[in-house]
Amino acid sequence: MNTVAVLGLGDMGSALARALLSAGHAVTVWNRSAAKAEPLADLGATVAGSAAEAIATSELAVACLLDYASVREVLGTASLSGRTVVNLTNGTPRQARELAEWVAARGGKFLDGGIMAVPPMIGKPGAFVFYSGPRDVFDAHRDAFAAFGGINYAGEDPGLAALHDLALLSGMYGLFVGVLQAYALIRSEGLSAVEFAPLLSGWIAAMAGFTEQTAVEVDRGDYSQGVVSNLAMQAAAFDNLPAAAADQGVSAELIAPLHRLLVRGVADGRGAQNLSSVIELLKK
Ligand SMILES: NC(=O)c1ccc[n+]([C@@H]2O[C@H](COP(=O)([O-])OP(=O)(O)OC[C@H]3O[C@@H](n4cnc5c(N)ncnc54)[C@H](OP(=O)(O)O)[C@@H]3O)[C@@H](O)[C@H]2O)c1
Numbered sequence: 001m002n003t004v005a006v007l008g009l010g011d012m013g014s015a016l017a018r019a020l021l022s023a024g025h026a027v028t029v030w031n032r033s034a035a036k037a038e039p040l041a042d043l044g045a046t047v048a049g050s051a052a053e054a055i056a057t058s059e060l061a062v063a064c065l066l067d068y069a070s071v072r073e074v075l076g077t078a079s080l081s082g083r084t085v086v087n088l089t090n091g092t093p094r095q096a097r098e099l100a101e102w103v104a105a106r107g108g109k110f111l112d113g114g115i116m117a118v119p120p121m122i123g124k125p126g127a128f129v130f131y132s133g134p135r136d137v138f139d140a141h142r143d144a145f146a147a148f149g150g151i152n153y154a155g156e157d158p159g160l161a162a163l164h165d166l167a168l169l170s171g172m173y174g175l176f177v178g179v180l181q182a183y184a185l186i187r188s189e190g191l192s193a194v195e196f197a198p199l200l201s202g203w204i205a206a207m208a209g210f211t212e213q214t215a216v217e218v219d220r221g222d223y224s225q226g227v228v229s230n231l232a233m234q235a236a237a238f239d240n241l242p243a244a245a246a247d248q249g250v251s252a253e254l255i256a257p258l259h260r261l262l263v264r265g266v267a268d269g270r271g272a273q274n275l276s277s278v279i280e281l282l283k284k
Helices: 011-022 034-042 051-056 068-075 093-105 135-140 142-146 160-187 193-208 211-220 231-238 240-247 256-267 275-282
Strands: 004-007 027-030 060-063 084-087 109-116 128-132 150-155
Touching: 004 011, 004 051, 011 027, 011 034, 011 060, 027 034, 027 051, 051 068, 060 068, 068 084, 068 093, 084 093, 093 109, 093 160, 109 135, 109 160, 128 160, 135 142, 142 150, 150 160, 160 193, 160 240, 211 275, 231 240, 231 256, 231 275, 240 256, 256 275
Parallel strands: 004 027, 004 060, 060 084, 084 109, 128 150
Antiparallel strands: 109 128
């Protein structure tokens, strides 16, 4: 019963199955469209005729499907009694908590996960996965998880892996908002994004150094210490970003939300504080 089942053989599920096989695990795979299982069979995986069959022959089932609706659809066809399901499908903390209850009601054990990698990174340095759910269930399957890359246990609450995953993705998308806006400005004058890229990545690396200090301010809830670039100054400078974009024929829709928050922050009396103080405006 130490076979690992992989349910879902899209780009990511296939990468997970390959990593398990490379690490020497016995792997049973299943995918809705059977053809995607063939390359894994060539690598030594057993191909199950149904998700129920794959789960029945494996103590641990790794689900990596499009969304939580497809996970429930697939798991709903199987008996989960005595089985452990680790769901590595992207979702929200609430979806993870609800799925944990749903699996428990069917007699299964459950962990949720968040994959911080693209498929070619799986099993290689730099890839890691968040896991959350009962500690003993997590510990029992560490060996299998090690095949995917780094392991980050986020806590007993099954929603915590998704929370950490989405927080990191928020940072990533924030970065790409800035990168795309910067290139749009550069391209508006016909300049080369490729030539500009080293300047941009160097600048982003320098600014990333403020991440830790911002965290200190946010945890303290005190945004008035060591202010060297106050919010009022930044809001005034930020006015030039949408103004320049408009002049250059570039939409400001990517940066408009932060602009509104800076203006609100100043109106709220936060002008002398650090930029980090706008986090207070995000609380609902
Ligand atoms: N790719 C990435 O860079 C990446 C990175 C981190 C996390 N993830 C997460 O990993 C998960 C899978 O991503 P992916 O890149 O593997 O996506 P994908 O290549 O589009 O594969 C989607 C998988 O879901 C299956 N599926 C969809 N609806 C289904 C249903 N109703 N019933 C049964 N199976 C169904 C598909 O089966 P068919 O083959 O039959 O269509 C396929 O196996 C997603 O939650 C994604 O957010 C992906």
